[in-house]
Amino acid sequence: MEVDLSVHVKEREEVALDGCLSTAMHREVPVAQYAPAEVKKALVGNGRASKEQVSFMVRARLSLTEAPQEDAADALAVALCHAARRPTAPPPAGGSSPRPRATGAAKSWADFIAQNPDRLR
Numbered sequence: 862m863e864v865d866l867s868v869h870v871k872e873r874e875e876v877a878l879d880g881c882l883s884t885a886m887h888r889e890v891p892v893a894q895y896a897p898a899e900v901k902k903a904l905v906g907n908g909r910a911s912k913e914q915v916s917f918m919v920r921a922r923l924s925l926t927e928a929p930q931e932d933a934a935d936a937l938a939v940a941l942c943h944a945a946r947r948p949t950a951p952p953p954a955g956g957s958s959p960r961p962r963a964t965g966a967a968k969s970w971a972d973f974i975a976q977n978p979d980r981l982r
Contacts, residue, residue: 895942903942 885892898908904918916934919925922941929937974981 893943893946895939895946900938900942903945904938 882892884890895903901910901915902908904910904922905914907914912931912934915938916928916931919934919937919941920928923937928934
């Protein structure tokens with residue numbers, strides 16, 4: 862009896878992703894997934910943007926001195942998309958209005974903490 866253990870690369874990626882998602886769910890870790898077009902739209906404003914455009918925006922938004930490698934740029938783009946999509950705080954008890962934002966831009970961490978004491982844990 863012979864068993865073929867070779868699996869196509871795409872299938873291996875799917876198996877790895879399934880394993881990660883299963884583990885996260887088992888451990889009750891929140892998981893978010895974004896379609897490539899959603900990530901591109903969040904960063905560039907166009908869901909059909911090129912990898913070069915996405916890489917440029919990652920570099921610009923993070924003030925990087927040089928462009929990250931392609932895989933790193935993709936990962937950073939997803940992280941920036943997630944940060945833009947996640948709610949900043951749960952709605953206040955008894956209402957659904959968002960938390961008011963600080964009016965002045967913080968110039969240092971000390972300023973940020975002083976302006977946003979409710980964001981500390």
